[in-house]
Amino acid sequence: xxxxxxxxxCVDLRGPRAGAPPASxxxxxxxxxxPDPQSVTRAGPGPxxxxxxxxxxxKKELMMWESLREALDEEMERDPTVCLMGEDxxxxxxxxxxxxxxxxxxxxxxxxxxxxxxxxxxxxxVGAAMTGLRPIVEGMNMGFLLLAFNQISNNCGMLHxxxxxxxxxxxxxxxxxxxxxxxxxxxSQRLESYFQSIPGVQLVAVSTAKNAKALLKAAIRSDxxxxxxxxxxxxxxxxxxxxxxxxxxxxRAEIVREGTDVSIFCYSRMRYVVMQAVKQxxxxxxxxxxxxxxxxxxxxxxxxxxxxxxxxxxxxxEECMKTGGIGASLSAVIHESLFNDLDHEVVRLSSQDxxxxxxxxxxxxxxxxxxxxxxxxxRVVGAPAGVAYA
Amino acid sequence: xxxxxxxVPFTEDLAWLGPGFTPRPTIPCYRALxxxxxxLPGTSLPHDIDQALATRMYETMISLQAVDTIFYEAQRQGRxxxxxxxxxxxxxxxxxxxxxxxxxxxxxxxxxxxxLMWRGYTPLDMANQCYGNALDSGKGRQMPVHYxxxxxxxxxxxxxxxTQLPQAVGAAYALKLEGKAAVAACYFGEGAASEGDxxxxxxxxxxxxxxxxFICRNNGWAISTPASEQYRGDGIAGRGPSYGVxxxxxxxxxxxxxxNAVAEARRVALERRGPVLLEAMSYRSGHHSTSDxxxxxxxxxxxxxxxxxxxxxxxxxxxxxxxWWDEARGVGARKAAxxxxxxxxxxxxxxxxxxxxEMFSDVYDEPxxxxxxxxxxxxxxxxxxxxxxxxxxxxx
Numbered sequence: 121x122x123x124x125x126x127x128x129x130c131v132d133l134r135g136p137r138a139g140a141p142p143a144s145x146x147x148x149x150x151x152x153x154x155p156d157p158q159s160v161t162r163a164g165p166g167p168x169x170x171x172x173x174x175x176x177x178x179k180k181e182l183m184m185w186e187s188l189r190e191a192l193d194e195e196m197e198r199d200p201t202v203c204l205m206g207e208d209x210x211x212x213x214x215x216x217x218x219x220x221x222x223x224x225x226x227x228x229x230x231x232x233x234x235x236x237x238x239x240x241x242x243x244x245x246v247g248a249a250m251t252g253l254r255p256i257v258e259g260m261n262m263g264f265l266l267l268a269f270n271q272i273s274n275n276c277g278m279l280h281x282x283x284x285x286x287x288x289x290x291x292x293x294x295x296x297x298x299x300x301x302x303x304x305x306x307x308s309q310r311l312e313s314y315f316q317s318i319p320g321v322q323l324v325a326v327s328t329a330k331n332a333k334a335l336l337k338a339a340i341r342s343d344x345x346x347x348x349x350x351x352x353x354x355x356x357x358x359x360x361x362x363x364x365x366x367x368x369x370x371x372r373a374e375i376v377r378e379g380t381d382v383s384i385f386c387y388s389r390m391r392y393v394v395m396q397a398v399k400q401x402x403x404x405x406x407x408x409x410x411x412x413x414x415x416x417x418x419x420x421x422x423x424x425x426x427x428x429x430x431x432x433x434x435x436x437x438e439e440c441m442k443t444g445g446i447g448a449s450l451s452a453v454i455h456e457s458l459f460n461d462l463d464h465e466v467v468r469l470s471s472q473d474x475x476x477x478x479x480x481x482x483x484x485x486x487x488x489x490x491x492x493x494x495x496x497x498x499r500v501v502g503a504p505a506g507v508a509y510a
Numbered sequence: 511x512x513x514x515x516x517x518v519p520f521t522e523d524l525a526w527l528g529p530g531f532t533p534r535p536t537i538p539c540y541r542a543l544x545x546x547x548x549x550l551p552g553t554s555l556p557h558d559i560d561q562a563l564a565t566r567m568y569e570t571m572i573s574l575q576a577v578d579t580i581f582y583e584a585q586r587q588g589r590x591x592x593x594x595x596x597x598x599x600x601x602x603x604x605x606x607x608x609x610x611x612x613x614x615x616x617x618x619x620x621x622x623x624x625x626l627m628w629r630g631y632t633p634l635d636m637a638n639q640c641y642g643n644a645l646d647s648g649k650g651r652q653m654p655v656h657y658x659x660x661x662x663x664x665x666x667x668x669x670x671x672x673t674q675l676p677q678a679v680g681a682a683y684a685l686k687l688e689g690k691a692a693v694a695a696c697y698f699g700e701g702a703a704s705e706g707d708x709x710x711x712x713x714x715x716x717x718x719x720x721x722x723x724f725i726c727r728n729n730g731w732a733i734s735t736p737a738s739e740q741y742r743g744d745g746i747a748g749r750g751p752s753y754g755v756x757x758x759x760x761x762x763x764x765x766x767x768x769x770n771a772v773a774e775a776r777r778v779a780l781e782r783r784g785p786v787l788l789e790a791m792s793y794r795s796g797h798h799s800t801s802d803x804x805x806x807x808x809x810x811x812x813x814x815x816x817x818x819x820x821x822x823x824x825x826x827x828x829x830x831x832x833x834w835w836d837e838a839r840g841v842g843a844r845k846a847a848x849x850x851x852x853x854x855x856x857x858x859x860x861x862x863x864x865x866x867x868e869m870f871s872d873v874y875d876e877p878x879x880x881x882x883x884x885x886x887x888x889x890x891x892x893x894x895x896x897x898x899x900x901x902x903x904x905x906x
């Protein structure tokens with residue numbers, strides 16, 4: 121049964137040279153372990169003493185929530201117009217601890233706790249952005265930002281254009297999305313599907329502690345409105361982070377693994393699902409190229425087309441639903457622009473068009489699992505070069 | 511025993527407060543002039559209006575009326591697609607604008623063109639916007655009357671109702687953070703005040719202490735919905751205190767009262783670094799827009815009665831009492847304003863449209879690859895089929 125294979129393992133994301141993680145630490149909690157729903161929805165996934173696990177060595181390793189926090193701290197120190205607004209971001213430090221302790225340093229006015237009204241504080245962010253600030257608006261869960269859709273699409277995305285370029289909206293809208301651990305349908309949404317058509321916004325999805333910090337810094341410095349997707353299950357992912365001057369290009373994809381057989385496009389948590397599948401595929405003699413999209417809008421067509429031209433096969437792995445997801449758009453673009461460079465139609469692995477159920481097994485069945493990725497590669501590539509497929 | 515939700519007195523009476531039980535008193539309406547424009551004795555007038563100010567307010571209102579009349583007719587003749595007048599509310603817009611400073615950031619709904627005209631937007635600027643031509647500061651992107659001017663601190667109007675209210679709170683918060691002695695002034699109608707954003711903005715402005723002057727134009731009608739079907743409480747001013755926002759009701763057709771009320775509102779908002787709410791009671795004398803015929807749902811007698819209380823006429827009488835106005839001046843001013851409005855339309859009609867290439871600029875700071883590709887596609891198509899490019903529209 122495919123659940124048991126993955127239940128036995130804990131994915132070590134730092135590669136073969138890293139040491140063992142601290143005993144109590146699980147870098148990628150798979151969704152099929154038994155979670156404490158309280159800890160994920162309200163207080164954040166981990167205990168608060170993470171600072172002690174930071175090594176004093178030259179290369180710094182942080183968990184993603186810490187690396188996001190560091191990005192926020194550095195940018196707020198560097199630029200006094202940067203501020204954060206949302207529910208429980210001030211005294212409480214944020215539901216996922218991304219602004220933990222910053223309130224003491226920057227005060228009430230720059231870490232603004234708002235009443236509960238997503239459209240209200242989103243509109244507030246738009247107004248503040250047009251009046252010279254660089255606000256970061258935090259949605260406690262990306263799904264709640266459906267309430268803010270009016271402000272995001274009609275105003276945040278459009279006002280720079282409709283004002284004839286007179287007013288700019290340099291905002292970052294960020295928060296955790298995606299499927300967590302048995303959080304139920306309303307807390308498990310993939311808002312990137314709904315936001316992708318809004319003209320005037322950029323969509324970025326982070327996946328590692330390093331790119332999370334570097335991309336958040338770049339997003340804060342950008343004059344465009346950026347919708348910045350974090351994932352509920354990745355806040356404890358640990359990794360090396362760079363220093364205060366390091367930013368990453370918001371429009372560029374990351375090559376996670378170079379290969380020749382097939383291009384696998386993914387983003388956010390699916391990067392880890394794909395890399396889990398890659399372990400199996402490597403054993404079987406396959407050589408997949410894995411590309412983390414990072415920029416969901418606009419797509420990095422330079423990296424994407426270079427990869428497809430090399431491998432001539434493409435698989436898209438996403439958490440979005442089949443209908444109208446990021447994969448649907450990407451599949452269309454790849455077919456249109458790279459038709460003659462493809463030996464196989466683009467295969468899309470997505471969630472089904474169903475609300476995400478609470479029950480453990482149903483939730484696991486709705487998300488793309490590593491085994492599905494392995495099977496898709498078998499289908500698209502056929503037998504790996506030089507190895508008889510059994 | 512104090513509750514975290516509030517320090518409240520106790521009672522052994524089970525008694526309801528509100529309509530049908532123990533009513534709260536209706537908030538009275540502050541005014542300085544009667545319905546004919548005669549000044550009322552004993553009015554508290556903390557802010558004086560001298561002749562220069564009065565003349566400028568008057569001329570702006572006359573110009574506004576001329577633009578509204580002429581541009582409405584222009585739409586009927588098919589010269590542009592849409593127009594909205596502010597007939598009956600000229601004093602609400604102009605007198606309130608006169609009481610604000612140029613540094614105050616203004617957010618409006620769509621019937622406050624008098625505010626923009628006070629600040630210096632000319633009939634020609636308005637005509638360019640309505641025609642959506644190459645001289646429009648909005649580059650032809652927004653529908654008519656959706657003006658915007660960064661230079662005049664007037665935010666580009668966005669059609670969905672009430673979205674500007676939380677934005678005004680954000681702007682006020684920014685002004686406060688930057689230590690500026692300025693407020694955000696936010697205009698909206700009584701219908702828009704039913705939107706969720708109104709409640710969010712009032713609540714946020716009070717809890718976060720943002721210096722916003724909220725100005726509600728209660729003109730009695732939201733397209734065909736009368737105020738009696740829009741709310742059951744004591745109008746919009748009645749809601750303010752419940753959110754912790756000091757509130758005042760004022761006669762919107764009384765320019766002297768509006769001026770004093772807004773000047774005081776601004777002073778209070780800055781002093782307390784917090785919000786205030788004004789409800790200007792008036793009447794929408796015109797149709798909702800050129801897409802509406804209000805005689806379908808309003809009695810002719812009602813409309814005639816309110817036209818007789820024209821705010822500009824009331825102000826004329828107030829000025830006349832001071833010797834600052836006479837019939838001849840009025841006629842002359844109106845003739846000049848008409849000429850200017852007609853000339854503005856004629857000039858705007860002659861301007862070319864913005865070029866097709868402007869379709870792709872300002873979506874982002876720089877066009878990303880997919881927009882560059884889409885632009886190339888559109889331009890290639892137009893070069894191959896030049897007859898598809900509308901007359902008067904350059905390619906770039």
